[in-house]
Amino acid sequence: MSRVTSVLAALAFAALALPASASGRQEPGLVEEITPLTILLVARAGSDSSDSGGFGDLSSRFLLEIPAYLWNRFSAGGRTVESTTDTSYRESGRRETTRERLGEYEILRIKLRLVMPRPSAPPSETVSLRFTIEELLGAGGEVTMQPARYALLRAVKQSGRSGGKARVLSVEREGARGFSASVLFR
Secondary structure, eight states: OOHHHHHHHHHHHHHHHSOBOTTSOBOTTOOEEEEEEEEEEEEETTSOOSTTGGGSSHHHHHHHHGGGGSOEEEEEETTEEEEEEOOOOEEEEEEEEEEEEETTEEEEEEEEEEEEEOOSSOOSEEEEEEEEGGGGBOTTSOBOSOHHHHHHHHHHHHHTOSEEEEEEEEEEEETTTEEEEEEEEO
16 A cells, blocks of 8 residues: 555544534544433323334434433523534444333333533533422423423522523433433532
8 A cells, every 4th residue: 555545544534533513513622431321211101103103203202302412502591491412423332222111101211321422511510400390391291391401400500500501411210200300510
């Protein structure tokens, strides 16, 4: 192999090794980490006649929950919290899915691994909270918010911060009708 070919091969390998941003650009110096997650989805049991139970289009509901586990830039004022994420991620490996009944509701537990950028600064605070399934429900008993999103918004409100970054570290089932969650702040 010629020297030019060797140099081109080395450059191509180096370019492939750099993580990509959400826009697809390569970001030098960005370090990725593999993060195992367990995402919980809640639905009224039997509220949908499809094979996915009360979860409707599972892929869209699942994709809507992932951003709560990524770093979110938020601003809070009064009773309003706005958050956005600009973090890219990709799945690594296989998903494991199990179902569990909780009275008239069903919990779908999805275990997966996400590859995402490691933050440049460590978290400054962890907020732990507990909540019940009733806090996720509307007046008619329909699920209005999924556990991770609820935990993120409640932790931001509870923290008293007017802005910053936050992400859900974990949400777990606790007790007969409850959940516990940990949310990180930077």
